[in-house]
Amino acid sequence: MAADTTVAADDELFDPTFLDRLRVLALQVRRRRRQRRQGPAQTPAAGHTREFKDHRHYARGDDYRSIDWRVFARLDRLFVRVFEEIQEYHVHVLLDCSTSMIEPCPRKRRDALRLTVAIGYLALSGGHRLSLHSINDTCRRELPPLKGQGHVHGLVEHCRKLAFSGPSDLAVSLPRFSAGNERRGIAFVISDCLGSDPAQALTALRTMRSWPAESHLIQVIDPAERSPALEGELRLEDVETGEQRRVWLTRDDLARYRTAFAGWCDEIARTCASWQLDHVAWDTAQPFEDQFLAFLERGSALSGG
Amino acid sequence: MRFLLPGALAWLLLLAIPLILHLVRPRARAVRTSTLAFFLGLDRRQQESPWLRWLKRLLALVLSASVVAGVVLALSRPVVAPSDESVRSVVLLVDRSASMATRADDGRTRLEQVVASARARLAGLSAGCALTIIAHDARSDIVVAATIDRREAERALTALTVHPVASDAATHAAALALAGRLAAAATPAQVWDLSDAPAADTPDTILPGGVTRVPLSVALATPVNAGISAADLRRRPLEPGQLDVFVEISATLAPNTAAEAVLVANIDAQEVALRTLALSADADGHCAVQRLSFGLDHPTGAVLRLSLRLTGDQLPLDDLVELRLPELTPLHVLLVADEPDPFLVLVLAGLEKAGGMRVERLAPAAWTPTTVADVVVFHRWLPPTWPERAVLIVDPPGNLSPLTVTPITDGLPVESPRCPDASHPVLFGVASARVAALQTAVLSGDGGLQPLWLSPAGPLLLAGDVKSGRAVILAAAPARSARLALTAAYPLLIANALLWTSEPARERRTGHRHRTGTLLPLAGKTLTWSDGTAVTLRGGMAALDRLGSWSTDGGDLGSAALLSLEESRLPRAPTTSTAVVGTASGDWLSGDLLPLLVALVFSVLLIDAWLCHRWGVS
Numbered sequence: 037m038a039a040d041t042t043v044a045a046d047d048e049l050f051d052p053t054f055l056d057r058l059r060v061l062a063l064q065v066r067r068r069r070r071q072r073r074q075g076p077a078q079t080p081a082a083g084h085t086r087e088f089k090d091h092r093h094y095a096r097g098d099d100y101r102s103i104d105w106r107v108f109a110r111l112d113r114l115f116v117r118v119f120e121e122i123q124e125y126h127v128h129v130l131l132d133c134s135t136s137m138i139e140p141c142p143r144k145r146r147d148a149l150r151l152t153v154a155i156g157y158l159a160l161s162g163g164h165r166l167s168l169h170s171i172n173d174t175c176r177r178e179l180p181p182l183k184g185q186g187h188v189h190g191l192v193e194h195c196r197k198l199a200f201s202g203p204s205d206l207a208v209s210l211p212r213f214s215a216g217n218e219r220r221g222i223a224f225v226i227s228d229c230l231g232s233d234p235a236q237a238l239t240a241l242r243t244m245r246s247w248p249a250e251s252h253l254i255q256v257i258d259p260a261e262r263s264p265a266l267e268g269e270l271r272l273e274d275v276e277t278g279e280q281r282r283v284w285l286t287r288d289d290l291a292r293y294r295t296a297f298a299g300w301c302d303e304i305a306r307t308c309a310s311w312q313l314d315h316v317a318w319d320t321a322q323p324f325e326d327q328f329l330a331f332l333e334r335g336s337a338l339s340g341g
Numbered sequence: 342m343r344f345l346l347p348g349a350l351a352w353l354l355l356l357a358i359p360l361i362l363h364l365v366r367p368r369a370r371a372v373r374t375s376t377l378a379f380f381l382g383l384d385r386r387q388q389e390s391p392w393l394r395w396l397k398r399l400l401a402l403v404l405s406a407s408v409v410a411g412v413v414l415a416l417s418r419p420v421v422a423p424s425d426e427s428v429r430s431v432v433l434l435v436d437r438s439a440s441m442a443t444r445a446d447d448g449r450t451r452l453e454q455v456v457a458s459a460r461a462r463l464a465g466l467s468a469g470c471a472l473t474i475i476a477h478d479a480r481s482d483i484v485v486a487a488t489i490d491r492r493e494a495e496r497a498l499t500a501l502t503v504h505p506v507a508s509d510a511a512t513h514a515a516a517l518a519l520a521g522r523l524a525a526a527a528t529p530a531q532v533w534d535l536s537d538a539p540a541a542d543t544p545d546t547i548l549p550g551g552v553t554r555v556p557l558s559v560a561l562a563t564p565v566n567a568g569i570s571a572a573d574l575r576r577r578p579l580e581p582g583q584l585d586v587f588v589e590i591s592a593t594l595a596p597n598t599a600a601e602a603v604l605v606a607n608i609d610a611q612e613v614a615l616r617t618l619a620l621s622a623d624a625d626g627h628c629a630v631q632r633l634s635f636g637l638d639h640p641t642g643a644v645l646r647l648s649l650r651l652t653g654d655q656l657p658l659d660d661l662v663e664l665r666l667p668e669l670t671p672l673h674v675l676l677v678a679d680e681p682d683p684f685l686v687l688v689l690a691g692l693e694k695a696g697g698m699r700v701e702r703l704a705p706a707a708w709t710p711t712t713v714a715d716v717v718v719f720h721r722w723l724p725p726t727w728p729e730r731a732v733l734i735v736d737p738p739g740n741l742s743p744l745t746v747t748p749i750t751d752g753l754p755v756e757s758p759r760c761p762d763a764s765h766p767v768l769f770g771v772a773s774a775r776v777a778a779l780q781t782a783v784l785s786g787d788g789g790l791q792p793l794w795l796s797p798a799g800p801l802l803l804a805g806d807v808k809s810g811r812a813v814i815l816a817a818a819p820a821r822s823a824r825l826a827l828t829a830a831y832p833l834l835i836a837n838a839l840l841w842t843s844e845p846a847r848e849r850r851t852g853h854r855h856r857t858g859t860l861l862p863l864a865g866k867t868l869t870w871s872d873g874t875a876v877t878l879r880g881g882m883a884a885l886d887r888l889g890s891w892s893t894d895g896g897d898l899g900s901a902a903l904l905s906l907e908e909s910r911l912p913r914a915p916t917t918s919t920a921v922v923g924t925a926s927g928d929w930l931s932g933d934l935l936p937l938l939v940a941l942v943f944s945v946l947l948i949d950a951w952l953c954h955r956w957g958v959s
Contacts, residue, residue: 136375230376261375271369274377281377282369282394289383296379 050153050192058157061328091115126181126221127159127166127338128249130213132256134172134204136230139275141258143320148226148256149195150324155224156191158338160184164221168194171209171227172202203276204231206240213247222338223249228256232277234300238307245311252314254331255304259321262301263294345418345467352413359405363398397952404949411942419934420464430471430487430527432520433459433494436536437501438478438508439658439857439908443537445561454559455535456498462533462557463491473523474498477516478506479858487526505658505888506858507905513538514547521548531555538912560914567592567602567620567651568659568909570630572902573854574645574667575766577636578836581697582669584637586614588647591630591909594622602651606635608642608666620651626913630906640666644871644890644900659909662902663871663890664854672698672843673713677705678720684819684826685720685735688835698839715843727808731842733835734814736781743787743807744814749798752779752818758794758801765793766841767804767813770833777824778817790814804841811845813838848899857901859885865895 094103094114102116129152138145152168159166160182168178168191179194206229213223225244229237244251266285273280283289301317308315316331332338344350374380441452449457463472472494474485485497517534524530528551537560548554571589586606594600599621606614614635620628637645647662654660676689681702689700701714705722718733723741737746756777760768773794783799784792788807792800803814815834819826848854855861863883868876871889878893885891885901892898903909 140373140375228375232376232378234376234378264372264374266372269367269369271371272377272380273371273373275373275375277377279377281380283380283383285380285383292383293379296382300379 050150050196054150054153055157055188055192057325058154061154061325062158062161064329088117088119090118092118125159125162125164125338126249127155127164128169128213128221128223129155129167130169130171130175130210130223130225130227131178131198132172132204132225132227133170133198133200133202134227134231135201135275136204136228137256138200141260141320144228144256144258145200147318147320147324149198151224151226151254151256151318151328153188153192153195154328155338156182157188158332159222160187160191162338164338166191169213170198171204171206171213171225173205173208175209175212204228205236206231207236210240210243213243221249223247223251224254225252226254226256228261229253229304230261232274238303241304241307241311241313244313250314252316253304253308254316254318255301256318256320257301259319262297264290266290345420347417349413349417352416353410355409355413356406359402359409362405363402400952401949404945404952407945408942408949411938411945415935415938415942419938428466428470428529428531430473430524430530431463431466432473432475432524432530432532433498434516434520434532434534434536435459435474435476435484435498435501436478436508436513436538437476437504439503439505439903439905440537440656440911442503442505442658443561443564443566443656443911445655450503451537451559451561452501452503455557456501458557458559459498459533459535460495463494471527473520475516475520475523476501477512478504478508479512481512481516481519483519483523487523503658504858504886505903506886507856507903507908509905509907517554518547521552524552525549528552533557535559537561558912558914560912561655562914563595563626564593564655564911564913565595565600565651565653566656566659566909566911567600567618567628567649567654568656569604569647569649569662569902569904570659570906570909571632571904572647572662572664574664575769576667576669576697576840578770578833578840579692579695579697581671581695582639584640584666584669585634586637586645586647586664587632587634589630589632589906590618590620590649591906592620592622592628592651593626593909593911593913594620594628596622596624596626598622600651600653602649604633605648605650607646607648608637608640609644611642613637613640613645627910639669642666656909656911658888659903659905661888662904663888663900664902665890665898665900667847671696672715672839674698674700674716674718674839675703675714676700676718676720677703677708677724678718678722679705681720682735682819684831685718685835688832689718691832692836692839697836715846716839718839729809731810731846732807732812733838733842734812736818737784737814737816743790744803744812745785746816747783747785747799749780749782752781752821753796753798754778755780755794755796755798755801755817756824758796761792761795765791765804767802767834767837768793769837771830771837772828773830775824775828776830778819778822779825780816781818782816784814784816786814804838811842813842855885855899855901856904857885857888859901861885861899863893863895863897865893865897868893 091104091107092115094116098116104115104117107115131148131152137148156166156168166182170176170178178198179191182191204227206227223244231237241253244253267287267290269282269284271280271282305315305317314334318327435455437452441450441455443451445454471487471489472485473483473487474494474497476482476484484501485494488494517532520532524532530552532548532552532554534554534556536558538558568591569588570591573587575585575587577583577585588604590602590604592602599619602618602620604616604618605612616633616635618631622628643666645664645666649660674689692698693700708724716731716733717728718735720735721738723734723737723739727741737744740746754777757774758776760773763773778801780796780798780801784801784803785799786803786805789805790803790807790812791805792802793804794800794802801816805812817825819831825831861883862881863878866878868878868883868891870887870891874887876883888902890900
């Protein structure tokens, strides 16, 4: 069941102030990163950038192209030049584009897209490579790897046009996330983890454990899903499968529902912790900026943590 | 099926309420959810399929509509009439005589059977039908007069009790005539003749036009009963101190069967006689009436109690008779005559010598009406007016109202006078066929005088009630009737006459013996029965509607017993009876359906509650 997901509340998604606020967010992130760099934990790694760093004695196996022949001419000893190492991350954003991300709580789509854009902005402005994938019952690359801050506008435009439809099946879509060196970097999975069988999400997360990347799961949940304001006779319809059930809900039933839902969320958090995956419970009712900053402060290569 | 209150059916419009509630009840709100998984994990009740939910709703609608319809139908009082009768009034003529106390094998009396059947039939009448209830035995009482209040009629029916009183065809016909007159007030009408009498016993011709008799007999198919249909005590005329007890037994048994009954006589709880009777029934179940007598020699005590036992006896009311014993003191006889007949004097002297009486002689010139004596004997002399006492008149010389005497000059020899009533107590033991007398006059009397001997010329022996006493008049000259005076018949006749005429006066002192149902003038304010029951006398009258001996605080004594051949000989239901009560009892879906509907409503409510709580049908 496809839903018209491309135009809904675009103004709310990326209003004119959002990008400004995003820049402020990026500055805040860099400031905090610089503040953290004043400590002793600078990386000793050396790379092959143009920034010269030092000389050292040649050792067998060194690349002979890095031998400084001028120093050899003066000192008759072999030295190799050491350059500054500049790391570039490949940031992967896997955005859940299933129907449940837009119905019945459209705020989930709004926050998910904002998260996508925010992460992408940070990645592009930080000189990292950005890839955007949409996942529902499959995994599809939405954009070729982007690099450079000039792609932010294109990213935003693409996010505006993203269609949210189809069922969610993490057990199928996550394994299809392209393998190879591309999988190195930082992966952000933005999803509600809901599907026809939420328990399968737990199994599907095992896939993320095998990724050679720093993996983050941002679980976007709306308060209406945690504690639905439903009572009485209802005809429930699953937005992804279209299945309908008539139920008669009492307050006791709702209490049991809330308990079960919270237990499921806790189970996902525990599973992620046990598999060294970062899990973020994103509440669509909370301010975006506060949650995003709190998310970055948890530690991420993207934020220099 | 009809409705006693058809107007209440308008409440069936209330059925629209559950229907509207069913149709316009809030539909299930459609809610789109991210996933159904967490809802499916709730109670199994939440997982009902749509068709099951629809079925439950339909069931709830049916149940609620059933409750409403049941209540409304109950209010409209539906009845299923055993027959399609359309009458404006019904008179229930209920027999409450002694035979209605007959208990069937199920333990119910005939009256209970009648009441139950009548109530069942009443339910089939329309609400506007007027009901009258007449209970009858020897007399008829209007228990309920023309009412449409069905509850009042049913209460009155339930309150009916059997009276140990005999009824016969005449009393039944009188009651039927009364019922017919009452029923004629609103025709077409029916008289439900509820009795144990065979249905065809009474003709319908005594009922007015527009009134139909519906005979509803509850007679048993094979009644079994033996009862005392008659009992009496007599002093032996010539043997003072000796009593004769006369008992008549009537019985009804199964056709062509035999049984043995035992009669026990007790005086003050001491058995004084025991007789065994062999009963044999004919093809109709009737046994020949058995009469027996036994003597009591100088009995001491107050009450003779006769009880009859028969295995399987279904009517106990005729099995017990209490008789107060007469006093055995000598009779006081006053002989008024100028020159009394020597044979008469001889007879009286003999009786006096035996101790049975005390005889005084009085010259006619000294006659005063205030003379105290049990019996006054006039011989060839009569007072100016009829004395207010028991009298024996021998050879009356002239008329004395109400007695008319036609003298026969020189007399008329009469042999073997004809006896219209040979069983009369005056003739007990008298061999009338051997009598030869010289009739001196032809007697005739008005009122209660009954001829006992008849000659070709006319009556020569009369007996009966005259004014306030009994009288026996003999128009014969003993001295000139050798075969009368010299035979044993003469003293026996005189002794019988003296005892019989003095009997009412003696009974006033020693106790009346009556059949139940008799209305008596009694002295005193309270009548106390032998079982201790005290009844207040109203207007100095008492209806003897119980069995046993009784006394009043005014000094009156007596006893009452059923003593009815008609009641003891129980009627037997004809094998081809066409009108038998109980058609309603055989059909479970007949009569008033109110209890059935109430039960159904409660059942539906219980089912509804159980389904609602157990299976969520609501």
